[in-house]
Amino acid sequence: MKLDDLDALIADGYPRPRLVRPEWHDLSGAWELAYDDADVGLAQGWWRSGVADFNTKIEVPYPPESNRSGVADRSPHPVLWYRRRADVPLPASGERVLLHFGAVDYAATVWVNGALVGRHEGGHTPFGFDVTSEIEQSGARTGEMSIVVRAEDRAGDAHQPRGKQDWRDDPHRIWYHRTSGIWQPVWCEVVPAEHLVAASFATSLEDGLVSVDAEVAGAAEGARLSVRLWLGEELLGAAEQSIGGRHVRVPVPVPALENVWDRERLLWSSSSPTLLTVELGLSYADGRPGDTAWSTVGLRTVAARDGRFLVNGSPQYLRLVLSQGYWPDSHLAAPGVALRAEVELALSLGFNGVRVHQKLEDPRFLYWADRLGLMVWEEMPSAAAFSARATRRIVGEWTEAVLRDRDHPSIVTWVPFNESWGLPDLPGHDQHRHLASALYHLTLALDPTRPVISNDGWEHVESDIVGVHDYAPTGAELSARYGSRAALEETLHGSWPSARRVLLEGFGEQGQPVVLSEFGGVALAADPDPDWHGYSVARTSDELADRLEDLFGAVQDGGELAGFCYTQLVDTEQESNGLCWPDRTPKLPAERIRAIVSPEGSTDH
Numbered sequence: 001m002k003l004d005d006l007d008a009l010i011a012d013g014y015p016r017p018r019l020v021r022p023e024w025h026d027l028s029g030a031w032e033l034a035y036d037d038a039d040v041g042l043a044q045g046w047w048r049s050g051v052a053d054f055n056t057k058i059e060v061p062y063p064p065e066s067n068r069s070g071v072a073d074r075s076p077h078p079v080l081w082y083r084r085r086a087d088v089p090l091p092a093s094g095e096r097v098l099l100h101f102g103a104v105d106y107a108a109t110v111w112v113n114g115a116l117v118g119r120h121e122g123g124h125t126p127f128g129f130d131v132t133s134e135i136e137q138s139g140a141r142t143g144e145m146s147i148v149v150r151a152e153d154r155a156g157d158a159h160q161p162r163g164k165q166d167w168r169d170d171p172h173r174i175w176y177h178r179t180s181g182i183w184q185p186v187w188c189e190v191v192p193a194e195h196l197v198a199a200s201f202a203t204s205l206e207d208g209l210v211s212v213d214a215e216v217a218g219a220a221e222g223a224r225l226s227v228r229l230w231l232g233e234e235l236l237g238a239a240e241q242s243i244g245g246r247h248v249r250v251p252v253p254v255p256a257l258e259n260v261w262d263r264e265r266l267l268w269s270s271s272s273p274t275l276l277t278v279e280l281g282l283s284y285a286d287g288r289p290g291d292t293a294w295s296t297v298g299l300r301t302v303a304a305r306d307g308r309f310l311v312n313g314s315p316q317y318l319r320l321v322l323s324q325g326y327w328p329d330s331h332l333a334a335p336g337v338a339l340r341a342e343v344e345l346a347l348s349l350g351f352n353g354v355r356v357h358q359k360l361e362d363p364r365f366l367y368w369a370d371r372l373g374l375m376v377w378e379e380m381p382s383a384a385a386f387s388a389r390a391t392r393r394i395v396g397e398w399t400e401a402v403l404r405d406r407d408h409p410s411i412v413t414w415v416p417f418n419e420s421w422g423l424p425d426l427p428g429h430d431q432h433r434h435l436a437s438a439l440y441h442l443t444l445a446l447d448p449t450r451p452v453i454s455n456d457g458w459e460h461v462e463s464d465i466v467g468v469h470d471y472a473p474t475g476a477e478l479s480a481r482y483g484s485r486a487a488l489e490e491t492l493h494g495s496w497p498s499a500r501r502v503l504l505e506g507f508g509e510q511g512q513p514v515v516l517s518e519f520g521g522v523a524l525a526a527d528p529d530p531d532w533h534g535y536s537v538a539r540t541s542d543e544l545a546d547r548l549e550d551l552f553g554a555v556q557d558g559g560e561l562a563g564f565c566y567t568q569l570v571d572t573e574q575e576s577n578g579l580c581w582p583d584r585t586p587k588l589p590a591e592r593i594r595a596i597v598s599p600e601g602s603t604d605h
Helices: 003-011 132-137 338-348 363-372 388-405 430-446 475-482 485-493 541-557 590-597
Strands: 029-035 056-060 079-087 096-101 107-112 115-121 127-130 144-152 186-191 195-204 209-217 223-231 234-242 247-253 276-284 292-297 302-305 308-311 318-323 353-356 375-379 411-415 466-469 514-520 522-524 536-538 563-567
Touching: 003 292, 003 363, 056 079, 096 107, 096 132, 096 144, 107 127, 115 127, 115 132, 115 388, 132 144, 195 276, 195 292, 209 223, 209 276, 223 247, 234 247, 318 338, 318 375, 318 514, 338 363, 363 375, 363 388, 388 430, 466 485, 475 485, 475 514, 475 541, 514 541, 522 541, 536 541, 541 563, 541 590
Parallel strands: 318 353, 318 563, 353 375, 375 411, 466 514, 514 563, 522 536
Antiparallel strands: 029 056, 029 079, 079 144, 096 127, 096 186, 107 115, 107 144, 195 209, 209 247, 223 234, 223 276, 276 292, 302 308
């Protein structure tokens, strides 16, 4: 399978780019929905056929609050029940049927053919279950499944990671309409009894090596895992390893990496997003058929030191834009082919990266970022309160997110916390500081290959990049704060750009680069709506262009910053400070914005 084949699959909706099997069964589409506001469904056994009245039709995976779901009910419903009947190919002897959910907000319980198959907590990460026994025991000859999902999403639970979903009935300030229940694809696949569950990749450019760590279910004695790496039609490396348990590691030498003068053509960067295709195969000495799956890997290094952000050892100036990943008619769930279009939109406006804000983005977005060369800062959606319960939930979901996404070369920075959200007394409360520090170290333990920001915006405890949020309305003010080393030192240690200090006492300064990770936020409105939220306003297109030139010019003229992140890409509900209208149409000609964001098409400082 080549990259063009993967492109076609992902464009057609295939939901899991990191481990691809081309044969899959889409279970999105028409489902039945029942509200359980009194929370009596468990006691009454709503998962059993004929007990509950599923009297509402909903289009999955769009949340019921959205227009695209066909429901458009934005009132709070803490418990939602979904039901769908579907036929899948009846598994042959030894085959397994795996049922997958991309994301269900927030806690999900799943039954198949009346039997409980499992639970999951965490509104932004995937999960799945082996439902073979439930299909076989039902006695159906067609692989019939009756799937029932109970989704619990309590708007008033401040200890639940929510991101920018509002807890009020109507959105206010910077908070948006909610996304409850199923909001990413539901699908299933039929696999051999011995099959790949997951695979991750570790690359060492110095050693000329790509190592594959795979998890295998049901592997019998004599099973082997083979790995082949392709660059187009060129076979770069191959290796095979016997499987002694559920986990196996296969080191794959890549001789082409040995020639340092020829290595460049193999490396991933935003200007040259080279991806290798990975073919993974289970095989047996007796010739039994095995499982085969495909993935991609990008060979690159990222680092933050000596005041600069480095990609493959070279300074890379970060030109990021804040992305909320929100659509008016479908909320956090992307409609149709919108994910690739969103990547292309950011690139077309001159940015080389996005900071995905308070959302764990759909894996297909990350695939297109890998494929097209858009760097990504990934950020954990915050809870609104600090507690042991919130801590457990954040740690669990963030761990799942990092493990899911760490093989995307486009992700260049991890951000566990933003602006002390959920850590309201970070400077003075030891527990709050411990959590910010713990998430920094946990992230590096899970993935030591990328910089981590403990708390983007201010009140940094430990960070590899110092992200600063500053909505100064003029370029002169930004120049005064960041235009020289002395000015930057004063900003970090003396006069803060907001009411909160940038670095907390004890922060270890070791040459971390400084990125202006939120600035701008200029709206375009001849007569601003009183309910609009923003940081400043331009009343004409010409005034908007002048304001952008002033702000971007000030940020880019100084040599002390390693990059910036402009707020924001798209107007989102009442937060009307995007470079584009809600339908993704740029407010100025795209070439005009591109010339301001990236003068002369430069991506380096």
